[in-house]
Amino acid sequence: MAASTAGTNGHAVAVEVGGVRYPSARQAAQALGLSPNGVSSRCHSPAFPDYRWLGATPAKRQVHDPVTVRMGRELIEPARWPNDGGARRMPVMDTNFDPPRLVRRVGWLRCVCCGRPHFSEDVARARMCVECGGSGGWAVGVRPDGDTLT
Numbered sequence: 691m692a693a694s695t696a697g698t699n700g701h702a703v704a705v706e707v708g709g710v711r712y713p714s715a716r717q718a719a720q721a722l723g724l725s726p727n728g729v730s731s732r733c734h735s736p737a738f739p740d741y742r743w744l745g746a747t748p749a750k751r752q753v754h755d756p757v758t759v760r761m762g763r764e765l766i767e768p769a770r771w772p773n774d775g776g777a778r779r780m781p782v783m784d785t786n787f788d789p790p791r792l793v794r795r796v797g798w799l800r801c802v803c804c805g806r807p808h809f810s811e812d813v814a815r816a817r818m819c820v821e822c823g824g825s826g827g828w829a830v831g832v833r834p835d836g837d838t839l840t
């Protein structure tokens with residue numbers, strides 16, 4: 691029996707016929723003088739109890755698609771915007787969850803210590819500017835290179 695896997699998709703499924711195990715339906719078919727489809731249909735037919743299908747038919751091979759990959763996607767971080775006095779709050783979303791999960795909100799705040807506006811990466815937890823020892827961002831006017839940068 692010169693078995694060949696040429697032309698298969700690499701997902702050979704073992705079958706057992708009359709207690710003899712074959713590594714694939716194709717090889718069983720060659721040994722028994724049947725077509726591979728004939729072996730397959732007998733394996734799945736109650737009329738042939740001595741034909742056994744030993745493995746599930748493999749599913750279609752999965753193709754890597756970044757849209758469907760569930761882990762490792764980056765947070766959606768809104769771009770910083772000019773000081774609006776705290777009018778706008780933008781959500782930071784974690785798209786590794788479906789639906790995407792709210793991580794935190796960013797926006798302009800007045801520092802609870804010095805009262806100067808600063809852009810906070812978390813308006814709920816980072817309410818004090820860096821200048822005052824917090825983690826909310828640099829207060830307006832602290833740095834010479836502009837008010838909207840940290």
Ligand SMILES: [Zn+2]
Pocket residue numbers: 801802803804805806818819820821822829
């Ligand atoms: Zn401050």
